[in-house]
Amino acid sequence: MPTSVTGRLPAPRAAGPGSPGPCVLLKHGEVFLKGRNRHLFVERLHDNLRVALRGIGGSTWIKTAQNVTVLGGEVPREALVERARRVIGFNAVEPAVRVPSDLETIVAAAVDALSGPERHGTTFAVRTKRRDKRFPLTSSRVDAEVGARVLAAVPGLRVDLARPDVRLTVEIDRKETYVSWERLPGLSGLPVGSSGRALVLLSGGYDSPVAAHRAMRRGLACDFVHFNGAPYTTPASVYKAYALARELNRYQPPGDLHVIALGKAQKQLAVAGAGRLQVVAQRRLMVRTAAVLAARTGAEALVTGDSLGQVASQTLANMAAVDEAATLPVLRPLLAWEKQEIIDEARSIGTADVSVLPDEDCCSLLAPPRVTTRAGLPGLRLVERRLDLDEVVEALLDAARVMKPGAEEGEGTQSD
Known part of the structure; x- marks a missing residue:
């Protein structure tokens, strides 16, 4: 290395941990x-x-x-x-x-x-x-x-x-x-994986990818589960979920994406007379199924993109009704966020361009014209007793597909 303060340093060259x-x-x-x-x-x-x-x-x-x-x-x-x-x-x-x-x-x-x-x-x-x-x-x-x-x-x-x-x-x-x-x-936060593992209910919108990223920043390694409306909807939402999971896996050791076709089970709930409870009953079925999947994959919590009062299914009463069906903690990192805050965060982490693409949201499938904002547990349990829920959940999981978005092979890294 030169010692003259007016001289240029030599051109960078390959160097190991102990070299200038x-x-x-x-x-x-x-x-x-x-x-x-x-x-x-x-x-x-x-x-x-x-x-x-x-x-x-x-x-x-x-x-x-x-x-x-x-x-x-x-x-x-x-x-x-x-x-x-x-x-x-x-x-x-x-x-x-x-x-x-x-x-x-x-x-x-x-x-x-x-x-x-x-x-x-x-x-x-x-x-x-x-x-x-x-x-x-x-x-x-x-x-x-x-x-x-x-x-x-x-x-x-x-x-x-x-x-x-x-x-x-x-x-x-x-x-x-x-x-x-x-x-x-930098992104600050805790290293991904230092707080355990979670399963993210990943839709195609802005909210759930941002919630997943926030969970990662608190040290949770995340896998993903996407419920689509197949066989009554197109695969568009699956493509979006894959693209979102791939983008999110840039921030963590890649997690798996589980895709579950919910359409037939949604129709069963409708036939069982869910009526204005349909959307909340679907959400309960999702978290019930996700909790069983989480137990099989080693996850200790579920993560959703719920924001309090943003839509009818996300009132306090309806979220409490959904939580009652879960056997694991349901974490909601965006609970107090406004929609614009969520969109701004989605832009900063790179998921907004995917979330804005059109798709068919399974939550709107068979949804009633008016959704109850205070779903009562007695009514929900009455609808669910008309189905064999254990059998429905097993059928959903048996037909699930597992994808691995963003997994890359590369060269090793030395430590010193």
């Missing part, structure tokens, strides 16, 4: 707050990162530092950043360069960053974090030294300590230092 070169700093989110079992959360976080890196097109490596993960490899840094930002549990993603921990080389890296394409703006500030207290200069002294020498080497730059265009961060460890110039937001 480009890398990405991944700052831990809530994992940082964990106590004695923090290492278990970090291990889960790194496992999920390895899954996200599959198929990236080259070898990669992961290195653990103090409350930060360092990522690098024989692929463009931009590709590493894009994959890392999918991984739930990192609070921030920072493109960086790793250099030996001596002042001259740190300054050269800073000059290179602020005079190259990474520079966005005309003002800067230096912020140093000295993890290795044996480094001969204090953090404030490094700020001053690096800042002064960058000013001398890069024309047109000004210092702005309050609101800089570029915040250059220097993190000094014992053997190496990381210099970064951009802080991109």
Whole structure:
């Protein structure tokens, strides 16, 4: 590495966990707050990162530092950043360069960053974090030294300590230092899988995919179940559910999609005299069937996209009636969300473009002109006694199809 502050750093080359070169700093989110079992959360976080890196097109490596993960490899840094930002549990993603921990080389890296394409703006500030207290200069002294020498080497730059265009961060460890110039937001939350497994009732609308994503951010690994109206509806909703599950699997080790044809069972409920209770009776049948499926797949809870009062079936009384049929907790991450909030979130996670596509929603199949907003349990149980529910559920599950959206094969990742 050159020591002249006016020289450019050499072109990036393939580097392993112990070599200088480009890398990405991944700052831990809530994992940082964990106590004695923090290492278990970090291990889960790194496992999920390895899954996200599959198929990236080259070898990669992961290195653990103090409350930060360092990522690098024989692929463009931009590709590493894009994959890392999918991984739930990192609070921030920072493109960086790793250099030996001596002042001259740190300054050269800073000059290179602020005079190259990474520079966005005309003002800067230096912020140093000295993890290795044996480094001969204090953090404030490094700020001053690096800042002064960058000013001398890069024309047109000004210092702005309050609101800089570029915040250059220097993190000094014992053997190496990381210099970064951009802080991109991560998804934060808990590593997927650290809170257990859930089964998401996935429709084709905006709500349930956003609910699934929110569940993932609380550490739940998710499988999906989609109920369609076959044989009385087209497969359009199945295509949408597959596309949505594939998009959601970008944020987790891929979960399975179970597709269940509900049409005949819906007709049985109608023939049994459900009337204005039809929609709530269908929802009870869905959660009853999903709970049995969840038990078989190792899930410990169900997740739905219900938002309180959004439609007639989502009144407090009707949700309570649906919950009574479930043998597992029914989680509703969007309970207090407004519709526009849900749509905005769907756009940010990439599911909105799929959700807006036309399909045939099985919930509208055989739905009465008016849906009750206060379904009573006695009436629902009377309708259900006219059917052999255990037999209906078994028939639905026997005919279910299992799909694996988004599963990718790729190259392995080393750990250090």
